[in-house]
Amino acid sequence: xxxxxxxxxxxxxxxxxxxxxxxxxxxxxxxxxxxxxxxxxxxxxxxxxxxxxxxxxxxxxxxxxxxxxxxxxxxxxxxxxxxxxxxxxxxxxxxxxxxxxxxxxxxxxxxxxxxxxxxxxxxxxxxxxxxxxxxxxxxxxxxxxxxxxxxxxxxxxxxxxxxxxxxxxxxxxxxxxxxxxxxxxxxxxxxxxxxxxxxxxxxxxxxxxxxxxxxxxxxxxxxxxxxxxxxxxxxxxxxxxxxxxxxxxxxxxxxxxxxxxxxxxxxxxxxxxxxxxxxxxxxxxxxxxxxxxxxxxxxxxxxxxxxxxxxxxxxxxxxxxxxxxxxxxxxxxxxxxxxxxxxxxxxxxxxxxxxxxxxxxxxxxxxxxxxxxxxxxxxxxxxxxxxxxxxxxxxxxxxxxxxxxxxxxxxxxxxxxxxxxxxxxxxxxxxxxxxxxxxxxxxxxxxxxxxxxxxxxx
Amino acid sequence: xxxxxxxxxxxxxxxxxxxxxxxxxxxxxxxxxxxxxxxxxxxxxxxxxxxxxxxxxxxxxxxxxxxxxxxxxxxxxxxxxxxxxxxxxxxxxxxxxxxxxxxxxxxxxxxxxxxxxxxxxxxxxxxxxxxxxxxxxxxxxxxxxxxxxxxxxxxxxxxxxxxxxxxxxxxxxxxxxxxxxxxxxxxxxxxxxxxxxxxxxxxxxxxxxxxxxxxxxxxxxxxxxxxxxxxxxxxxxxxxxxxxxxxxxxxxxxxxxxxxxxxxxxxxxxxxxxxxxxxxxxxxxxxxxxxxxxxxxxxxxxxxxxxxxxxxxxxxxxxxxxxxxxxxxxxxxxxxxxxxxxxxxxxxxxxxxxxxxxxxxxxxxxxxxxxxxxxxxxxxxxxxxxxxxxxxxxxxxxxxxxxxxxxxxxxxxxxxxxxxxxxxxxxxxxxxxxxxxxxxxxxxxxxxxxxxxxxxxx
Numbered sequence: 023x024x025x026x027x028x029x030x031x032x033x034x035x036x037x038x039x040x041x042x043x044x045x046x047x048x049x050x051x052x053x054x055x056x057x058x059x060x061x062x063x064x065x066x067x068x069x070x071x072x073x074x075x076x077x078x079x080x081x082x083x084x085x086x087x088x089x090x091x092x093x094x095x096x097x098x099x100x101x102x103x104x105x106x107x108x109x110x111x112x113x114x115x116x117x118x119x120x121x122x123x124x125x126x127x128x129x130x131x132x133x134x135x136x137x138x139x140x141x142x143x144x145x146x147x148x149x150x151x152x153x154x155x156x157x158x159x160x161x162x163x164x165x166x167x168x169x170x171x172x173x174x175x176x177x178x179x180x181x182x183x184x185x186x187x188x189x190x191x192x193x194x195x196x197x198x199x200x201x202x203x204x205x206x207x208x209x210x211x212x213x214x215x216x217x218x219x220x221x222x223x224x225x226x227x228x229x230x231x232x233x234x235x236x237x238x239x240x241x242x243x244x245x246x247x248x249x250x251x252x253x254x255x256x257x258x259x260x261x262x263x264x265x266x267x268x269x270x271x272x273x274x275x276x277x278x279x280x281x282x283x284x285x286x287x288x289x290x291x292x293x294x295x296x297x298x299x300x301x302x303x304x305x306x307x308x309x310x311x312x313x314x315x316x317x318x319x320x321x322x323x324x325x326x327x328x329x330x331x332x333x334x335x336x337x338x339x340x341x342x343x344x345x346x347x348x349x350x351x352x353x354x355x356x357x358x359x360x361x362x363x364x365x366x367x368x369x370x371x372x373x374x375x376x377x378x379x380x381x382x383x384x385x386x387x388x389x390x391x392x393x394x395x396x397x398x399x400x401x402x403x404x405x406x407x408x409x410x411x412x413x414x415x416x417x418x419x420x421x422x423x424x425x426x427x428x429x430x431x432x433x434x435x436x437x438x439x440x441x442x443x444x445x446x447x448x449x450x451x452x453x454x455x456x457x458x459x460x461x462x463x464x465x466x467x468x469x470x471x472x473x474x475x476x477x478x479x480x
Numbered sequence: 481x482x483x484x485x486x487x488x489x490x491x492x493x494x495x496x497x498x499x500x501x502x503x504x505x506x507x508x509x510x511x512x513x514x515x516x517x518x519x520x521x522x523x524x525x526x527x528x529x530x531x532x533x534x535x536x537x538x539x540x541x542x543x544x545x546x547x548x549x550x551x552x553x554x555x556x557x558x559x560x561x562x563x564x565x566x567x568x569x570x571x572x573x574x575x576x577x578x579x580x581x582x583x584x585x586x587x588x589x590x591x592x593x594x595x596x597x598x599x600x601x602x603x604x605x606x607x608x609x610x611x612x613x614x615x616x617x618x619x620x621x622x623x624x625x626x627x628x629x630x631x632x633x634x635x636x637x638x639x640x641x642x643x644x645x646x647x648x649x650x651x652x653x654x655x656x657x658x659x660x661x662x663x664x665x666x667x668x669x670x671x672x673x674x675x676x677x678x679x680x681x682x683x684x685x686x687x688x689x690x691x692x693x694x695x696x697x698x699x700x701x702x703x704x705x706x707x708x709x710x711x712x713x714x715x716x717x718x719x720x721x722x723x724x725x726x727x728x729x730x731x732x733x734x735x736x737x738x739x740x741x742x743x744x745x746x747x748x749x750x751x752x753x754x755x756x757x758x759x760x761x762x763x764x765x766x767x768x769x770x771x772x773x774x775x776x777x778x779x780x781x782x783x784x785x786x787x788x789x790x791x792x793x794x795x796x797x798x799x800x801x802x803x804x805x806x807x808x809x810x811x812x813x814x815x816x817x818x819x820x821x822x823x824x825x826x827x828x829x830x831x832x833x834x835x836x837x838x839x840x841x842x843x844x845x846x847x848x849x850x851x852x853x854x855x856x857x858x859x860x861x862x863x864x865x866x867x868x869x870x871x872x873x874x875x876x877x878x879x880x881x882x883x884x885x886x887x888x889x890x891x892x893x894x895x896x897x898x899x900x901x902x903x904x905x906x907x908x909x910x911x912x913x914x915x916x917x918x919x920x921x922x923x924x925x926x927x928x929x930x931x932x933x934x935x936x937x938x
Contacts, residue, residue, distance in 0.1 A: 218695060232758065236783060237878070238879050238880055240807075241721075241764045242762055242770045242774040243754065243763055244763040245782055247784075247785045250709075250785075251782075251785075252713050252718045255713050258706060263699075295700070299701065300690065302687075305700075305834045307699065316698065316699050321698045324788065327708075327709075327787050327788060327790070328790040330783050330784035330805065331783050331784035331805055332785070332786040336805075336807075336842050338678070338783060339783050344785060346705070347789055347790075347794075351694070374763075378760075421696050421699070421700075423695055
């Protein structure tokens with residue numbers, strides 16, 4: 023492996039030059055005016071994959087932006103790793119907050135500043151270079167590799183599930199390596215082994231056919247805001263934060279002793295955590311720590327509420343209806359559709375006979391993802407981290423959702439490893455995005471070791 | 481009295497001609513472009529009062545529109561009636577919904593259609609003509625009369641309380657006759673003997689210094705919408721609708737047996753009432769009828785609520801704060817300021833330590849008004865109605881607020897009589913406002929008899 027590590031070092035200047043070109047194309051998927059740049063970036067990725075020595079490199083058109091694919095299947099008998107990343111980036115607004123031009127790579131104090139350095143061009147580029155290093159130096163990889171790089175991650179990966187569904191055979195593999203996440207810190211390397219799912223709904227509680235005067239009718243008929251508040255309070259216990267929807271917890275994979283022990287190791291201070299977001303204290307489900315509550319336990323959250331007079335001043339209206347946006351973060355093995363149905367049934371069942379309830383289910387549902395801590399890929403990733411960082415990784419669970427991970431797991435039937443080298447202060451989706459050069463280097467070495475270690479598992 | 485009744489009949493054509501002129505001036509107080517018309521209307525009223533034979537007729541300037549005053553104090557030893565009405569009108573939007581021009585009197589099927597016919601030009605005009613009839617025919621009135629006609633009722637009577645405060649001596653009287661209300665129906669004459677007061681507040685519940693991602697922080701800190709809902713539910717019992725603010729009911733003048741008996745006589749059908757506004761059923765404070773709930777009992781109503789994502793689609797935000805507009809309708813002898821303070825203290829006391837609570841009190845407060853059913857003026861009004869309508873009046877309590885009534889009562893220390901001849905289908909504040917000619921006629925006769933009957937009480 024020394025050969026490759028030396029190669030990484032010897033070629034770093036070239037890497038950064040190529041990455042600078044990759045970064046320079048403003049492939050903002052949310053901006054229709056950037057379609058040409060999207061196309062240019064897909065072509066850049068195609069060239070990188072070819073240059074790395076992959077075979078059957080090809081752009082697969084979708085209804086949106088193309089998916090770029092490449093493979094190397096020369097490791098007879100060895101396992102296959104499907105590698106995922108994306109070449110599109112977030113918009114750069116507010117552009118005036120950037121200290122350096124967003125699409126011009128600026129390296130300062132060991133940090134690469136530009137849109138896409140961490141999310142995700144810089145990270146996916148690590149994979150290109152690890153593959154290249156193997157194939158240039160040893161003419162082979164320890165594992166079979168399939169790479170897909172999509173161009174719509176920042177707009178919801180709209181067409182990726184269809185692509186995966188259509189190409190299940192092409193994409194068949196033993197594990198999926200997602201190169202699009204963070205670590206806890208430079209000195210606290212970590213692997214994300216769980217993501218929460220999501221179901222998102224909108225409710226409307228209506229008591230009248232139109233707004234009325236609260237002087238004339240106030241006290242004589244139900245107030246829909248009051249009823250909505252009463253119903254929402256019946257969904258979650260105010261004291262324990264236990265969700266009161268019958269059956270809600272039925273499919274939850276409970277935290278094991280091992281899970282709790284791993285999560286407890288993560289450096290965390292409740293007071294610091296609360297103060298950082300202006301909260302007086304943490305608050306959540308009884309019996310769980312903040313890290314468990316935000317990563318490993320499901321939630322019931324109100325994302326919005328509205329009804330009646332919401333403008334300036336006084337209007338003595340008795341509104342006809344009141345509305346709320348309700349979302350539930352899910353953990354394995356909760357099924358979004360099933361949970362949505364449980365909520366709808368319960369919410370309608372608790373409605374008093376003074377109101378009509380309408381519920382709209384949004385299709386932004388996502389499944390939770392959970393990779394067993396003792397799975398072969400997870401063990402390979404841990405060994406790789408230990409070799410590079412000289413310490414065991416922390417195991418984290420992300421509170422947010424990356425629906426594509428669950429889609430991959432479900433469609434391809436294998437575990438996903440979220441081995442990313444971003445850091446919490448990378449300013450993803452914000453001005454002055456950056457990626458640490460030291461993490462880029464560590465990423466090259468760790469990914470190389472991951473391939474080595476994973477090869478041993480079959 | 482026959483003499484006057486004959487005079488009313490003989491002069492009706494002239495009355496309607498004059499009222500048509502009164503109506504034709506678009507005295508919309510909410511429209512700054514109508515200042516000249518306001519002034520023209522005040523001058524019209526001044527001429528009417530002079531023409532009726534009143535003395536010391538004068539426009540009193542205020543910070544807003546002038547108050548027109550006139551008096552006749554020739555009834556030595558007789559009681560004094562202060563008569564109140566207003567010469568300004570509501571806007572006419574949406575003007576395209578009017579079937580006839582809003583400022584052109586159109587008489588059709590015994591109804592006068594135009595803005596201001598019922599609210600309040602047509603009603604205050606009745607008073608002008610009753611006074612005129614007395615002074616033209618008998619050279620005297622049975623009571624002393626003071627008339628004030630203001631020009632800002634439709635914009636909150638902003639400057640009237642100051643005018644009354646400044647001129648308490650000028651306005652001293654034995655009762656106040658408010659000519660600006662409705663009856664239950666043509667065949668169900670009624671007198672309003674109570675109005676509710678109001679206190680209106682805005683609350684904000686804040687748990688974070690800024691919006692956060694509900695994936696990352698959901699479950700780890702308090703959700704302000706959830707907390708707001710929990711706090712609002714603690715303000716009113718969901719089952720009994722009893723308001724749970726300690727001390728809230730302390731000063732409430734309880735309904736007497738006589739009150740309840742009178743209110744129970746009012747023709748009312750719960751199912752019809754609910755269906756008319758699209759409600760499945762009536763709902764309110766346990767132990768009271770709908771008429772009592774909406775007129776004679778205080779309420780706690782949510783007039784608005786907002787927080788987080790209230791637009792289209794999905795946004796997985798954990799909002800920093802949530803807000804509500806809260807109003808309480810009050811009954812005698814609840815003091816708006818005291819009730820507001822009770823609410824604020826209670827609302828802050830029930831806040832969990834995860835949130836900060838801010839409360840803003842609007843100064844649109846109004847006192848409730850209640851005139852004893854057995855007061856001399858009330859008995860005089862009842863006798864007058866019986867003479868004209870050939871039946872006893874119903875006694876009603878309005879759920880809304882006319883703050884000026886309580887201002888009058890408090891500043892002048894006498895009871896107010898709300899003897900109005902509008903009908904519930906008059907389309908006040910809406911297109912196609914009308915006033916029934918038969919109610920105009922009945923108004924002339926009833927007001928005349930009221931003066932006669934009230935003269936007997938001193």
